[in-house]
Amino acid sequence: MDAAQRHDDVIRIGALEIRAADGLVLAGGRALTLSVREFGLLVALARSGGGIVRREDLYERVWGGELRTGDRSIDVYIHKLRVKLEEALTDWRFIHTHVGFGYRFAPEPSHPFHNAATNR
Amino acid sequence: MDAAQRHDDVIRIGALEIRAADGLVLAGGRALTLSVREFGLLVALARSGGGIVRREDLYERVWGGELRTGDRSIDVYIHKLRVKLEEALTDWRFIHTHVGFGYRFAPEPSHPFHNAATNR
DNA sequence: CAGGTCTTTCACGACCTGTTCACGGCCGGG
DNA sequence: CCCGGCCGTGAACAGGTCGTGAAAGACCTG
Numbered sequence: 572m573d574a575a576q577r578h579d580d581v582i583r584i585g586a587l588e589i590r591a592a593d594g595l596v597l598a599g600g601r602a603l604t605l606s607v608r609e610f611g612l613l614v615a616l617a618r619s620g621g622g623i624v625r626r627e628d629l630y631e632r633v634w635g636g637e638l639r640t641g642d643r644s645i646d647v648y649i650h651k652l653r654v655k656l657e658e659a660l661t662d663w664r665f666i667h668t669h670v671g672f673g674y675r676f677a678p679e680p681s682h683p684f685h686n687a688a689t690n691r
Numbered sequence: 692m693d694a695a696q697r698h699d700d701v702i703r704i705g706a707l708e709i710r711a712a713d714g715l716v717l718a719g720g721r722a723l724t725l726s727v728r729e730f731g732l733l734v735a736l737a738r739s740g741g742g743i744v745r746r747e748d749l750y751e752r753v754w755g756g757e758l759r760t761g762d763r764s765i766d767v768y769i770h771k772l773r774v775k776l777e778e779a780l781t782d783w784r785f786i787h788t789h790v791g792f793g794y795r796f797a798p799e800p801s802h803p804f805h806n807a808a809t810n811r
Numbered sequence: 812c813a814g815g816t817c818t819t820t821c822a823c824g825a826c827c828t829g830t831t832c833a834c835g836g837c838c839g840g841g
Numbered sequence: 842c843c844c845g846g847c848c849g850t851g852a853a854c855a856g857g858t859c860g861t862g863a864a865a866g867a868c869c870t871g
Binding site (some may be wrong): 608642644647658 | 816817818819820821824827828
């Protein structure tokens with residue numbers, strides 16, 4: 572049950588509670604202050620059931636229209652979201668980058684209990 | 692609605708779950724971080740039903756085009772995949788080399804027992 | 812208008828990737 | 842033995858992708 576659980580328009584993931592209808596996000600009970608883009612991005616990610624969402628799809632769902640080559644809006648807002656989430660729920664990481672694929676939303680402890688940092 | 696949950700695109704082999712559509716691979720529940728080539732190679736292997744895949748075929752399916760003589764890309768990425776799989780699922784070997792023929796994908800315990808006790 | 816907030820764009824740098832080399836082990840044939 | 846083909850593996854390299862801080866626009870509100 573750490574996976575996304577859709578209940579009408581209330582999404583619960585980890586210590587996050589997203590009320591899509593109200594435009595409200597609770598992190599561990601406290602309300603987050605998000606901008607429109609930040610909120611849209613969060614909802615789009617949270618609704619993807621832990622799968623990887625391609626940047627093109629994210630852009631289309633949140634911004635509408637097609638993602639132009641060179642547009643870095645997504646990166647910037649992913650960053651902003653990460654900062655706010657991290658600020659609210661320390662030692663949890665929600666947004667994971669999959670280079671060349673897109674982003675994945677899932678709660679994972681930020682401390683690597685079994686370090687696997689061997690990239691390459 | 693979010694088209695994300697498609698069972699026809701999910702391959703399950705041993706403790707591996709490959710969501711070909713999402714570009715996502717779960718090893719024992721945890722998400723694996725693969726590059727595009729690594730993922731393509733894994734999918735190509737996993738879709739071969741445990742049979743041996745010739746290097747020429749692998750190259751054509753993953754890289755596209757013909758395998759040039761002297762090209763060692765496949766070897767390198769087979770290695771990278773092995774490392775990541777092994778790191779995620781110790782004591783299981785998935786990629787088996789058949790010298791002169793190609794590679795075969797199947798979960799086998801890394802410590803070969805000759806007992807009949809081995810189920811599958 | 813003036814000030815504040817939200818978005819987009821820019822610039823720089825760190826990290827990631829795919830490819831190619833280089834070296835060495837394994838193995839069967841001469 | 843020695844050789845040559847085949848494969849494992851570490852490393853170098855060039856280019857691409859992504860993270861991030863800050864500037865430049867847009868927008869909204871009184």
